[in-house]
Amino acid sequence: MAVETGRITTDIPARLDRLPWARWHWLVVIGLGTVWILDGLEVTIVGSMSDALKDGDTGLGLSNFDVGLAGAVYVAGACIGALFFGQLTDRLGRKKLFLLTLAVYTVATVATAFAPNPLWYFIARFFTGTGIGGEYAAINSAIDELIPAAYRGRVDVAINGSFWIGAAGGSLLTIPLLDPNVIDAEWGWRLAFGLGGILAIGILIVRKNVPESPRWLFIHGREEEAEEIVRSIERTVEEESGKRLHPVSETITVRQRKAIGLGLIARTVFTLYPRRTILCFSLFVGQAFLYNAFFFTYGDTLTTFLDVDQVGWYLAIFAASNFVGALALSPLFDSIGRVQMITFTYVLSGVLLGVTGFFLDSFTAATLTLMGAIIFFFASAGASAAYLTASEIFPMETRALCIAFFYAIGTAAGGISGPLLFGWLIERASDSGDITKIAIGYFIGAALMIAGGLVEAFLGVRAEGKSLESIAQPLTVEDDEPEAGGRSDDRTAPAPA
Template identity: 80%
Template sequence: MGVETGRITTDIPARLDRLPWARWHWLIVVGLGTVWILDGLEVTIVGSMSDALKDPDTGLGLSSWDVGFAGAIYVAGACIGALFFGQLTDRFGRKKLFLVTLAVYMCATVLTAFSMAPWWYFMARFFTGFGIGGEYAAINSAIDELIPAKFRGRVDIGINGSYWVGAAGGALLTIPLLDPTVVPAEWGWRLAFGLGAILAVGILLVRRNVPESPRWLFIHGREEEGERIVREIEETVEHESGHRLEGVDETITIRQRKTIPFTMIARTVFTLYPKRTVLCFSLFVGQAFLYNAFFFTYGDTLSTFLGVDQTGYYIAAFAVSNFAGALLLGPLFDRVGRVRMITFTYVISGALLGVTGFLLGSVTALSLTILGAVIFFFASAGASSAYLTASEVFPMETRALCIAFFYAIGTAVGGISGPLLFGYLIDQASADKDITGIAIGYFIGAVLMIGAGIVAAFLGVKAEGRSLESIAQPLTVAEDDDQQDERAGAST
């Protein structure tokens, strides 16, 4: 296991990075990136339908704490799924796993729609998260390995930001589905979950045409297949662009292995790149607490404290701002640079969240939504950059598992504790109808975001416009161990 099977010199990375943008790249964006729409749809439906799920007659009789627990168990499933599928993605390839994880999601969300009791609902939410978590690892690694270097930052951030397209769609869907004059109350929330499965089927049909990562193939002894895929991509891009591609001179020599030992992966994260490990952990914890705490319980906050019966419009407006932030700020991560933009988006969103905590006593549903929209315009690009960072700054052999590791650890700290804390705070404060009782959650989120921004300012990696192999050389690069240790130590 993990023994060297041969050495090759290849120009595949340079050929992929020199490609101009073409329609073929949109296949990658649609086939792989749309999974974030599903995640946004799932989270928003749960947040928007909190009142429907609380009704013991037409729903499941959940309490505010139960709603928070459902959010937490969904995130717990995502963390475990990311770790489970992440190591399989690095071992068996990107394509096999991004098909399997989508199938897991589809089955679990159908089970959610047929929930007959709280325990069933919690179990289905866990496995829905399990599939989504696996998607994060498989998809981010595949996207970064197929998108040219000069477009990677904006594409990755834009795709991660498409979560909010699903969030807006989910929020608007809940408006008719929660209207008993349109759909019976006992069926509305079930149909909402069922629609997620229908969307997933459409994504699966597109995804079948996405190729395996050529970078993964040549490292695992399948260079002929990788070469064939790259030639087909080049022919397609030449046809679509109408221009003949120039040759490349840059090559890399690789020691091929069928599998990469887990001990080597662990050594990479904790020994060779300790500063990058701290950076990724900080970014994931900050954004996970902020989003999972605020957004999982946002609908509950509006209905409990601010007298809003139909939260869909408010959440949709909030979601549009998030997507706009990722879309408009994303190109700056390639032009201005990763370090500056990550620091800016984290610090400004954290500071604004802290100010909002102090203003809670005087907010209305409209003003809280406006404040949230401004905060998360910046935070959405920052949160997306956490995934971009984890997928760029570690060697290719560990990419999927590193994304999974930091997503799981960071989200476990911020994403599970956040919904539980906010659910508890809402339950405690609801007796007095005093919204200021949840301010402590805002202050914690502000501190975590600002802290992560400061860490990025000192430990961030200038990855804009650079090939993945120059940011972190593959572990299988053909050099002796002393050279590899020296090179890795210089790049921490």
Template identity: 80%
Template sequence: MSVETGRITTDIPARLDRLPWARWHWLVVIGLGTVWILDGLEVTIVGSMSDALKPDGDGLGMSSFQVGFAGAAYVAGACVGALFFGQLTDRLGRKKLFMVSLGVYTVATVLTAFSMNPAWYFAARFLTGTGIGGEYAAINSAIDELIPAKYRGRVDVAINGSFWVGAAGGALLTIPLLDPTVIDQAWGWRLAFGLGAVLAVGILLVRRNVPESPRWLFIHGREEEAEKIVRDIERTVADESGEQLGDVSDTITIRQRKTIGIPLIAKTVFTLYPKRTVLCFSLFVGQAFLYNAFFFTYGDTLSTFLDVKQTGWYIAVFAASNFIGALALSRLFDSLGRVTMITGTYVASGVLLAVTGVFLGSFSAVTLTLMGSIIFFMASAGASAAYLTASEVFPMETRALCIAFFYAIGTAAGGISGPLFFGWLIDRGTASGDIGTIAIGYYVGAALMVIGGITEAVLGVKAEGQSLESIAQPLTADDDADSSGPAKEPAPA
């Protein structure tokens, strides 16, 4: 049951949003955003090392379907972790949970490296996914609440796009680790997972210096702590930027609570914001199916149908195009706007993917990778913006759980079924010797992306440059007070 503990009027959101960009913000980006590098590393290692996992001796004796099942297990774990850690993030705070979830990931990926059989491997992949899923909820909410409004779109898109830095690194890492002249193949894939744990420990050390979200603190009755953190941030940013920080006049009055009940959160998602719920579900299902289906099994596709022995180079090129796309297009989400960019990237990538499916039988490994690079140059920015949308358009008290909810249901619908579906299509294609069999999966992914883009065009919210409190008024805002918080739900674009 929610318990009201007080009532305050604060200018903390306005003070955080008026800050110029400074080195301190890079600390937040590096400490929190680098988790997507870990996720990219994990997904790529599984995709690139599909052949290494298949032999009975050096690997684990897995079939193509089992490789796809391992990807599905990872995604299932991410869904469970997102929901479990997401509600704790809104209840206990951003910082506690983004430290715990990274710890879970670290332990689980070490267990993966010591897998003795497929069952152990599947279980370890599931646990690794729970840590990453928890990260998505805690990190996206913390970043959005610490980054100034005018930079929020580009930062979120670029950070989510950094998944592909990990993907490229993982792909390149597999090249020496899968070379029998360099390392014993019984150890190569195990070392790849172990190196992921080493990177996680480094991120954990940086992350200790990132503060708790002041927005979360003042809503939960810890306004003095929030005020101290904001003063420290302002002093640091002023010193680093050399700019004089002006006063702010916008305030918001909050009825503080120690907890926000699950029934109130459910009412928020399904009753107060039904159109935004439909929007986020469409965006998450489309990108989850497209990426998890295509990327989890791309290495298997190259080796099975196109006789590629070392898939790492191809996947590295593909991953680089994804990151470059997210980085190059990220600023446009703040200038041209969310609706224009999300609609354009979803529809364009969906149409091109369908075209690729039509001509799939005529592609070589090189031309298929180049076509995929063009498609996902656009798709990566749009997919990153799905997380941005879910973290912006719902009230602050529900932010982490809403991110977790849409990530979980979207990924469960698209991300679990996708790898299993593609793994099954690859096995069918292997039996018939026809790569065209997997074109069906391309058509499904294309349709889901186009539907997501159309939904954004109809229901999207113009959130660029707006404070989080103006996009979705906090549930604890006092409607009777003289508050700067505007209407609860701006009309769709």
């Protein structure tokens, strides 16, 4: 139930958006954005260690299907965690939740290292996923509300692309950890999971210095705390940049509320923004199937069909291409525009993936990895922009839950089915050694990516350089009632109050 506590006119959003880039913003990037490195580390360790986990003596005796199942269980946990922690993020605040979700991840990934049997392993993977899913909701909402509008696109895309730093690191890490001449085979894969927990503790220490979102605070009746935080940020940025900040004249008036009911949030998403809902669903399903299906099982593909013993080098090259793509293309989402860049990256990567499927039997391990690197150079930027889209085109009060909702629905449709499908395809094709039998997975991923790109072309929102409040007004904004038939869901018009 929403409880109104008062009205306030504030210039806080305009003051945050007019800030020049400074070292303080790097604190936000490092403290919050580095969680994607953990996610990349998790996914890559599982993909790289499929053979180690299959060994009944030193591993857990998993089958090919079990490897795919473990990926699906992790993603299922992420979906549930996103929804559970997402609504808490909108209700209780960004900071409480981005500390709590990281703690959940840390405990669960360390528990994975001590798994004595497959059941323990699956349960630990599930709770590791819940922590990561909650992170997506809490972190994306906090980052977008703290980063100036002029930099929001490139920062969001690059941060989400940092997943691949963890992926590359995880790939290289598994090389010595899976070498029995360096570390006993029974302990190598366990150490890999344990190191993820150590990295998370370091991130938690940095993250404690990141403030609560002032935007969330003033809407929830804590305007004095919000004002104090913004003044502190302004002083810090002036000192670090050497620039005197100009005053702002733009203000917004909101009806403060302690809580906003899920009914109002649901009505906002499905009634006021049906086109944006379809857009986000399409983008998330495409990228979730593509990435979870391909990357969760790529190590298994290499070892089963292409006689690769040590997959770490291949995955590291693949991961490096993904990060470079997101980093190199991210400024274009602010300069050229969201719609053009998302359409381009989705459609191109989908077409290339489909072509790869047709000629799958002609690739070696090296050339397939090279082709994958080219495909995902473009796909990584598009996939990262899906999170950017969901986090900026809905009202602030619903932001974290909207990210969680589309992440969960899209990932459940693509991320759970993808690993299970690929695991089944690999299992079925392993006896004959015919790699072409997994091509159908490539074709499905290609079709979903192309479809997502076409939906973006028709329904995409031109959000580059605009304040979050102009893209979608807060539900609590004090404004005139919209005219009948008002355009709440077009590309430029703000939402009604």
